[in-house]
Amino acid sequence: MNKLEKYRKEANMSQEKLSEISGVSRNTISQIERGIHTNVTRSVMKNLSVALDKTIEDIFFN
Numbered sequence: 001m002n003k004l005e006k007y008r009k010e011a012n013m014s015q016e017k018l019s020e021i022s023g024v025s026r027n028t029i030s031q032i033e034r035g036i037h038t039n040v041t042r043s044v045m046k047n048l049s050v051a052l053d054k055t056i057e058d059i060f061f062n
Helices: 003-010 015-022 026-033 042-052 056-061
Strands: none
Touching: 003 026, 003 042, 003 056, 015 026, 015 042, 026 042, 042 056
């Protein structure tokens, strides 16, 4: 489990709900969580971090 998945589950949020809140496609979220999509743009990182109320660093770099 990567940090995106960890924080999403801690927020009791489905991939679909995170997608709705962040504007990032559910498919992209799934690929990031599975480690398939590793070239994540800064805007996607920002949208996901805002939706989960975490910093970009917390989710993607620590």
